[in-house]
Amino acid sequence: MSEQHSPRRPYLAPLTASWWLKHRYYRFYMLREATVLPLLFFCGCLIAGFYSLQQGEQSWLNWLSFMAQPWVMALNALTFAASLFHAKTFFELFPRVMPLLPAPLMIAGQWLGTIAVAALLLLLLGGVL
Amino acid sequence: MQILHTDIAIIGGGGAGLRAAIAAAQTDPNCKISLLSKVYPMRSHTVAAEGGAAAVTLQQDSLQAHFDDTVAGSDWLADQDVVDYFVSHAYEELVQLEHWGCPWSRRDDGSVQVRRFGGMKTERTWFAADKTGFHILHTLFQTSLQFANINRLDEFFVLDLLVVDQQIAGVLAMQLSTGELYQIQAKSVILATGGAGRVFHYNTNGGIVTGDGMALAYRHGVALRDMEFVQYHPTGLPGSGILITEASRGEGGILLNKDGYRYLQNYGLGPETPLGKPENKYMELGPRDKLSQAFWHEQQKGRTGNYGEHAVVYLDLRHLGSSYLNERLPFICELAKSYVNVDPAKAPIPIRPAVHYTMGGILTDGQCQTSIGGLYAIGECASVGLHGANRLGSNSLTELLVFGKVAGVAAVAHAKQRQALPSSALNAQCQQHHQQLQARFGAKQADRVASLRKAMTLAMEQGCGIYRTTEGMQQCLNTLQQLKQRYQQLAVSDNSKIFNYELLQHYELGFGLDVAEAMCASALARQESRGAHQRLDQGMQSRNDTDYLQHSIAQLMPETAGAAGGSAKISYQPVRITKSTPAARLYGGAATKQEPV
Amino acid sequence: MEKTVEKTLVIQRYNPEQDQRPSQQRYQVPFDNSTSVLDALLYIQQSLDPSLAFRWSCRMAICGSCSVMVNGIPKLGCKTFLREYSGDLLLEPLAHFATEKDLVSDMTLFLQHLQAVKPYLIRQEQSAATTPATKPQPHKQTPKQLAKYRKFSSCINCGLCYAACPQFGLNPEFLGPAALTLAQRYNLDNRDQGKAERMPQLNGKNGVWGCTFVGFCSDVCPKHLDPAAAVNQGKVASATDFVIGLFKP
Incomplete structure (x- = not known):
């Protein structure tokens, strides 16, 4: 078959860099993926905290005062909210990937697990502080 | 090429x-x-x-x-x-x-x-x-x-x-x-x-x-x-004709007229089987031709309901319950909801026969x-x-x-x-066809593929429906022959090459006209009623094994005067019968009386 | 049921024999409660413009032909009704596929991707059911075993999920939701023994890992078979396959 003579001329619309802005569903997806950004900030804070702890008391106190600034608090509050949001989407997707039990049961189980681990950590850390 | x-x-x-x-x-x-x-x-x-x-x-x-x-x-x-x-x-x-x-x-x-x-x-x-x-x-x-x-x-x-x-x-x-x-x-x-x-x-x-x-x-x-x-399939959706499977009756669905009466018992398919206990070859599980014919009679007697402009009867599945319906008939539930806005678990589905x-x-x-x-x-x-x-x-x-x-x-x-x-x-044959193809293109006219097609489908519906008469079929045949002549002059106005659906449909219409004519001519020639071919004419309302226990054969005769593109010639061929000699075709209680179980 | 109300359909037209790029054309279409997008397209083709090209056949959402974008969302034309829209309707060919003409998309890639995952039952050994000595008998499969894959076997190959998938849009080599779902359908079938033959395709960069769980595919699927779930179940299978591979000599 001589394809080079084919009169076909399929038109492919290019996908622009802003493709994800065009649709509610894609924006939601990008928001979900973007929850990683504030989380990066929080991780930076955490690493800096460990580092300053190692550097001595003054350094640790500096870090504590840095952490107490309103904008840092606000950013970390955002991180917390973003992580909860991400957890929610993740917990809802998980039963579809590993359909072991009815979905509502698995979602509830994951939240219960999260609360239990968080409570345990708070208890342990609370004991240290 | x-x-x-x-x-x-x-x-x-x-x-x-x-x-x-x-x-x-x-x-x-x-x-x-x-x-x-x-x-x-x-x-x-x-x-x-x-x-x-x-x-x-x-x-x-x-x-x-x-x-x-x-x-x-x-x-x-x-x-x-x-x-x-x-x-x-x-x-x-x-x-x-x-x-x-x-x-x-x-x-x-x-x-x-x-x-x-x-x-x-x-x-x-x-x-x-x-x-x-x-x-x-x-x-x-x-x-x-x-x-x-x-x-x-x-x-x-x-x-x-x-x-x-x-x-x-x-x-x-x-x-x-x-x-x-x-x-x-x-x-x-x-x-x-x-x-x-x-x-x-x-x-x-x-x-x-x-x-x-x-x-x-x-x-x-x-x-x-x-x-x-x-x-004719007895259960199509009104208007679109979308198929509602016979399995819905196999699973226990019942057919009701506008009065909520299971009318099939009046047409040699009874006695009425209990709700939710369908029996093979009784009532709703009779063969398709009998069920479609029963609809026609109900319509004549004014006992069908209306769905828009369409006469309908009702397929009732409610007694099966929604979980059973979702397991056995999920597609039917989806179709009924989408196309007639009925949830079969809650209301009967309006249906009518459609060619199948x-x-x-x-x-x-x-x-x-x-x-x-x-x-x-x-x-x-x-x-x-x-x-x-x-x-x-x-x-x-x-x-x-x-x-x-x-x-x-x-x-x-x-x-x-x-x-x-x-x-x-082969080359010669292909070249000749290629020329015929080229000749199909032309300027836009009053006749269009769509209008001719509609005329054909309506004529067939009228003349070759569930019940047929000599007059109706003759009229249908005349219409088809006129349409074939108009088809000869019908031009394709879109002269593009890529995905030219007007050209495709032009061919399909030509094929359809030939097939429709063969159907109508075969139907007109069979002067009896058998299976899906039912006539209302005097003396033709029952099966006639003496003359018509035969296959009809339609052959396209080359162009003759008055019939553009040829017309159908009907002859007959014997049926090969090996062990089952023709008997009355009985369903429901009548069949059981025949063969003691 | 008089069809007196009219609606405006804006349709993307493209004739490759004349046009450099697609353009839009407006049509007025009468409609009532039961008029589907497909009905409207047929009306236009039959009464206004026979040159309008689109695919269709069954009109009951099972053949998968009449896929189009309606106001930017992939839809089956026969299962989408004009009554569902308050304003004009914008109809375009499926996103992420090349357009052959008007609303007709080039489905070649889709077919290739389907074929790539070996979507058929593969048996390594002759089971008792298939030995020629005895009359062939069906394999056993309990309703529970059937339920494991039944949903994934209901794909009508309409391609809506590809038009919804940005990863396919960005990388046409990505096997995509329908093909990966079909692979999962056979992998989950207790009669099948071909998983090992399918995994290389699924493990590759154009396989399951090309999916980032946008999830839109499952939203647009007209048969609700949740292709995103199937693809991500494939990720679990692929990861397991990888770990097992590490311990094999």
Whole structure:
């Protein structure tokens, strides 16, 4: 078959860099993926905290005062909210990937697990502080 | 014009075409098979079959019983040797499909589940929920992908058969994506193009079911057999004609008239069976022709309801409960909600008969061979002799498989002992057709493909409906002949090459007109009532075995005065009767009285 | 049921024999409660403009032909009704596929991707059910075993999920939701023994890991078979396959 003579001329619309802005569903997806950004900030804070702890008391106190600034608090509050949001989407997707039990049961189980681990950590850390 | 060489060309990628392709590919791995389809194979109309496929399965069932049901269902117009072959090969074909992965519905122990179906004495219908055709088609399509020697030519539309000295030599096809013509030289050709339900206005069929293959063969002198027998499915949705499967009655659905009365008991199908306890061959599980005819009588008596402009009766499934409906009839629930805004668990579905199936088709022998050497026909486009005057639901899906395989194997054998034909004769034929094609283009006119098509489908609905009269059919035949003349002058205004659907539909209309005329002429000639062919004329209201226990044969006569493009000539051929002599066709309580159990 | 109310359909037209790029054309279409997008397209083709090209057949949402974008969302034309829209309707061919003409998309890639995952039952050994000595019998499969894959076997190959998948839009080599779902359908079938043959395709960069769980595919699927779930179940299978591979000699 001589394809080079084919009169076909399929038109492919290019996908622009802003493709994800065009649709509610894609924006939601990008928001979900973007929850990683504030989380990066929080991780930076955490690493800096460990580092300053190692550097001595003054350094640790500096870090504590840095952490107490309103904008840092606000950013970390955002991180917390973003992580909860991400957890929610993740917990809802998980039963579809590993359909072991009815979905509502698995979602509830994951939240219960999260609360239990968080409570345990708070208890342990609370004991240290 | 491109030229392709192949051993076997299969026209149509539905269930029959795919089964034939696989059979051929397995029989000879070196055989070159070209599978042409005007749509992607998984769009073929097999996809819309819902109910199931029949084969003797249960201990208490027998081949003889399946044979008897089929022959009685056909009103003794089936060829009994063919029915014999069919019932004895049905089971192995359904098992073969199981081995290819078809998701048949199951019993708790893992064996295959069977359900009741109209006109069948015992449960013997295999099913995959209510999407059996869909699953069969996709299983076959996916299975076919593993054979390297099946070369698919998707969206290729066949314009003509190439015939030299009563031997098939290939086909002339158009690739829709380019508009290019292809001369496909083949040693064997199998027609598997499906039915012609689209020549009627209200039908359950997809837009592609336009009788192409029947007309292709017909124009080359091959006879069309039993064309007057057109099945009305009793339960189509009003307006669209979308199919509501017979399985919904097999599962216990009941039919009510506008007064909520189960009217079928008035038409030789009673006594009334208790709600939720359907019995084979009683009431709602009577055969399709009887049920559609009962609707007609109810309509005459003013006992049908209205849905918009359409007269309807009601299919009541409410007593089955929503969880059972979702397990057994999920697609029906979806269709009813989408297209008539009814939740079958809460309200009855308005339904009315719609044209569903063409029992007749291209005349073949029991090996699917037509009168042209190397040309085979299978499935709904063919008349192998299985369905006679009325097809039983769930016999046709099995037919695709049983005879698809027969044709595939036969086509390989034929291709092996055939020499390629000289291409000079073929070139001339193709050139001539190419010129005819060019002549179709022209300026926009008052007549359009769509308007002629509508006139044809309405005429068929009027003249060749559930009940027929001499006057009505004669009028229909006159209209068809006028339309054929107008068709000769009808121009295609879009002269593009790529995906020119106006051109495609122009061809389809031409095919449809030929097939419609064969149907109408066959119907007019049969002066009796049998199966799906029912006449209201005096003296023709019952079966007449003395004169008409015969197949009708429609042949296209070359152009004569007054009939543009030729007209149909009707003759008769004996039915092959081996062991079941014609008897009264009884259902419901009347049948039980006949044969003491 | 008089069809007196009209609606405006804005349709993307493209004739490759004349046009450099697609343009839009407006049509007025009468409609009532039961008029689907497909009905409207047929009305236009039959009464206004026979040159309008689109695919269709069954009109009951099972053949998968009439896929189009309606106001930017992939839809089956026959299962989408004009009554569902308050304003004009914008109809375009499927996103992420090349357009052959008007609303007709080039489905070649889709077909190739389907074929790539070996979507058929593969048996390594002859089971008792298939030995030629006895009359062939069906394999056993309990309703529970059937339920494991049944949903994933209901794909009608309409391609809507590809038009919804940005990863396919960005990388046409990505096998995509329908093909990966079909692979999962056979991998989950207790009669199948071909998983090992399918995993290389699924493990590759154009396999399951090309999916980032946008999830839009499942939203647009007209048969609700949740292709996103199937693809991500494939990730679990692929990861398991990888770990097992580490411990194999």
